[in-house]
Each structure stands twice: as C-alpha cells, then as structure tokens.
Amino acid sequence: MTALDKYARLEGSGVWRAGPDEQRRDVVVSLGDSSLIIADTKSGQALSHWSLPAVVRMNKGTRPAVYTPLSDGDSETLELDDALLIEALETIRAALSPKPPMRWLRLGLGAGVVALALAGFLWLPGVLVARTAAIVPEAARVQIGREALDMIFESASSERVCADPDGRQSLATLRNRVLGSDWRVVVMTGIPGLEAAHLPGQLIVLGDALVSRLDSPEALAGYLLAEAQARAATDPLLDLLSAAGTRATLTLLTTGTLPEDSLRGYAIQRLQRPAALPRATALGEALDQIGVSPLPYAMSLPEGRQALSQALADRPAQPRAAERLLSDGEWLTVQAICAH
Template sequence: MTALTKYARLEATGLWRATPDAQRREVIVSIGDATLVISDLKDQALTHWSLAAVDRANPGQTPALYHPDGDPGETLELPDNETEMIEAIEKLRRAINRSRPKPGRLRSVGMLASVAVVAALAVFWMPGALRDHAIKVVPEVKRVSLGTALLKRLERVSGPACESPGGSAALARLTKRLEVGRVAILPDMTRASLHLPGRLIVLDRAVLEDYEEPDVAAGYVLTEDVARREHDPLRALLEAVGLRENFRLLTTGDISSEALDAYAEQLLMRPAATPPVEAQLARFAQAELRSKPYAFARDITGESTLPLIEGDPMNGKLTAPLMSDADWLRLQSICGG
C-alpha cells in the first residue's frame, strides 16, 4: 500500500513518548508507504506505525492522541493546529476500518480489504492518471471500433452514411489527397462536421452540395484533422463518459452502449471545432489547399475568419485542382442529391 498522493509531502510536528515512563519528545510526523513515520528533528526515523494499526485514544478531542493498536503506552500527540495531518490520519483510518472483515470472516482478509479500499481511493482521486493510462494502452484498432460505434449512433439521427459507387470512390481519392484517416458523409447531421476516435471525420452533405468547389469540404476536413491533433478524440470521449467507463475500457476493452449513446448526443450539440489559426494555416499549407473558400463558408462576411483569409498559404500561388470536375460532381451526388 502506498500513501495517497495528496498526503505524500504532508508533515506535522507532535509529541511522542515511547513508554509511559519516558519523557515526551518533539518529533516530525509524516505519511509514508503504509506507515506513519515518526522522526526526530534531525530527520532520523524513530519508529514506524502501520496505518492499519493506528488507534486514537480521544476521538473528537484535541490535542489528538494516537497509539499503536494494542500498545496504549506508546503515544503520539498532535496539537489542534495540525488539522491537516489529523484529517489525513482520520481519513485513512476510516477507509481501513470500513474494509475490516465482518464477524465470521477470516481476519487475514482484513489487510487485503484495507489495501483494496486505499487503492480505490487513490484511483478515485486520480481520474486523470487513469484516463492518461487508458489513452496510452488502447490500441488503434479499438479506437477505430469506438469511432465506428459512435458513427452508427449518429446515423440513427441523421440517416445512414451516404454511399454510391462513383461518390465513394471520389471520396476515397479526396481522403488520400488530404492525408487523413477516414471520412464519412451523413445526409442530415445537425452540424457541418465533427471528428471521432480512430481518425474518423464526419461531414454533413451540405458542405458538399451547397458550394461550387471542393475546397470548402476539404477545409472542413483539414480543420477537424487539426482539432483531432490538438485534443485526442479518445481523451474527449473518456472525459465525457466518466471514471467508471474509463475503468470498464481498461478491464473489458469496451464502453457501455448507454455511455456511447449519451456521448453521441453531446457531439451533435457541441460548437464547431476552432483549433488555433496557426495550426490550421500550417495544415492548409501542408495540403497545398486554399483557406479562403473555407473561411468564407464559415462566415460570409469574413469578419470572424479574417486570419484565415489574410493568412491563406496559397495566396499568389498557382495550385493544381483538388480533384477533377467529374469526381467533384460524383462526390456532390453521393447522398443522391
């Protein structure tokens, strides 16, 4: 058992007495690995008390008086101004007491239960660490699976993803040209675009059908790609579904259907992605794509997207067509429009 991170650097002063006849000594008290460490003023350890065997002689009174379980002759007195240390010890004692076996159970289970309770508390206080661990160990194939599962839930609202022989082939060529993972088109999404785990970007059909050139749709794709790089979509999912689902993903490899349903609803209500302009422009430059068409599609006045207009990396440069006219027409018709 390790001390909780919250108390790792916590120290307090107190009065310690080894036996009833001994003189009380001023000591430094700290919480170590499964122990209460009592040291002299030169930082030399005098004794270690097991946290699982610390008892309080005067509950609710101050100064707090502690002793090892079964040995009331050795005492540690903490003054009432050391409230943080007293609260830390009491919290750990309560956690351990809750884990003690009920009558009829083997006493040896008590220590294991204590370890489990303290470990559970540590995890509860460190959800970020658990989430970070999940993000590191979840393989790409599971990310793809989660992205596909979320797409299926979006389809319940929007309708099935659009497909057609010519349109799907044109979309695949555009995806390869932009060097992004996967792109899906939904027929009636409540927003223009979003991104999901597994490098999956979703567009509403309107970004294809409402504009005369493919640069607008490509701009939405690149912007979502930048947003994905700025904030991992798996992290966003785990932040939204909570600690229990984070733990479920680590232990079973899945997230519950209910949690995915709720998160899919949240996605449709979120505002459009607004990654840093510098990162956007760098991504447009990498793809050799004009940013102006996308900027004016987002704001026809250009007021809110002026940096994308003035910083267009392709200003004054000759650029090859993003795709052939025939492919663009096929892509615009992928939803049957």
C-alpha cells in the same frame, strides 16, 4: 445449431467494385466458415475473400446494403439487395464478433495499471481517464469510433452514412490528397446541426448539408484539416472518456468495452457540436503544404467566425498547385453522395 450452421454455403448475387478506379461488376457471393467469397457470375472464379468478423456495413438500415472489408479501408465494396443474404451476413457477423476483453487489454494491463484503476476510481478520476486513453492502441480506437458511429443509427431511422459509389470514390480521392489514406471520412444525413466532427480512430464525419453548400473541394479541404488539427490537439478518446465518466472508463479498462449508452450519448452530442475552430496560422500552413488557397474555406465560414475568415484572407499569397484537388465532375459526385 449455430448461426454459421444455419447459413452454411448460402449464396446470392451482389455488385462488387475492386477499387475506387474499378468498374462495378455483378458477382456471386458465398458464405464460408468464417469468410465471404466473391466470385465471377460467369466463370465462377473467386475474385476476393473477406474475413467475416472484419466486414463493415457502410449504410446500416438502408438498401441495398453496402459492405467493405475493415482492413481494406475504402478500396473494395460490395452491394447486396438479397434480404436473406443480408440477414445471414448480419447474423454471422454478430456471432463472430463477441465482446470479450480485448487482446490489447489482456496483454497490456499489469498489476500496476490495475492498481492505478482502483485508485483512480476511488480518488483520482482524472488520472484514470488520462491513463486509460494513453494505453488504448490505434486498432482499438478505430473500433471504438466505428461502434460510436453505429450507435447513432439505433436512435433514429433517418440517420445513415451516405454510400453512393461514385461519391465515395471521389471522397476517398479528396481524403488521400488532403489527409492521407490512414483517415476515414464519411458523409451522414439525418443529424441536425452536423457540419464536421471527428471520432476516435482518425474518423471524420461530415454533414450532408455542409457538403451540399460548399462551392469547391478546396473549401472542404479546410474543414478536413481543421478536424485533423483538432484531433491532434485533443485526443478524442480522452474527450469521450471524460464525458462517459469514471465508471464507464473503469468498464473499458476491465472488460475492453464501453457501455452502449455512453457511446451513443457521446456520439450524438459530439456530432452536433460546431465544426472545429482552427488557428489561422496552423491551418494556413497546412493548406499551403497541399497547394491550396485558404480563401475558399475562409469564404465558406458561417457568421461568428469573421475573425478567422479575415486572418486567413490576410495571409500572404503562396504558390498553388497546378491541379485542383478534384475535377468538377468528381466534386459533383461528392455533393450527390447522399442521393442514393
């Protein structure tokens, strides 16, 4: 009996939100052959279908469990508190998500790249790392970033992604206005020293302590842009592979996966680094483009970054947006995103 057979036609209740601006509603959740079906509790009408292999859990280890479809980014969410349904969903997701060589690897690697891998393993580790990072497509980077984040949850039970629905909605609004919808931004609690960091796949991780101490969304915008600029300057996958070493890089190149120890070690040390230190001119120009003053960010910088703070404060004043990035109420929900 497979995992799919064991849990075939299992149903349970949940709470579904169709999008950031939609109301939460009670629903019936059914598990199909390879999909999750969300239906209205009264009429039985199907409201949404999710592909099970694409479903992502936002708060591993915490109840109620919060899920979102990978292809949908921050739009739909589903909360489940039924232990059997959660167990079934986790089991089926694991069964449908094996780790064979990735399609991009099978299609993209020819004899020349294999020869380069062997040569790099023996003589040119820097070339091997650089070449591997260069051929990994964005979809695979997104998966690597998510897996790196998941590895953190296995090291200590206190670590979690904060998933208050109102806070996530407001954070998604801020992200869209500052970075665009291609990015994913999450807030985590339980990571000592975490301020702001980025992982492969346009993924920015914020520490709950940073979000709590900032005075405004405009200040947080500076941290988001700083991480985005750091990501543009240095490929985070190149950083990961350099830290993982030649053997782990060769494993990725030949199997499509990275060793779990390499992912876990990199993710933990990456999130504990200081937040990115941007160039004042570049960050100031990026803030100008969204109509935000650099002063809130400059005033929030910790000791040791006085030079950057002063350089931003000394920039000539620019026209500012008439509206704030978030209302006061929305900003409060972001700061309370870890409350539940």
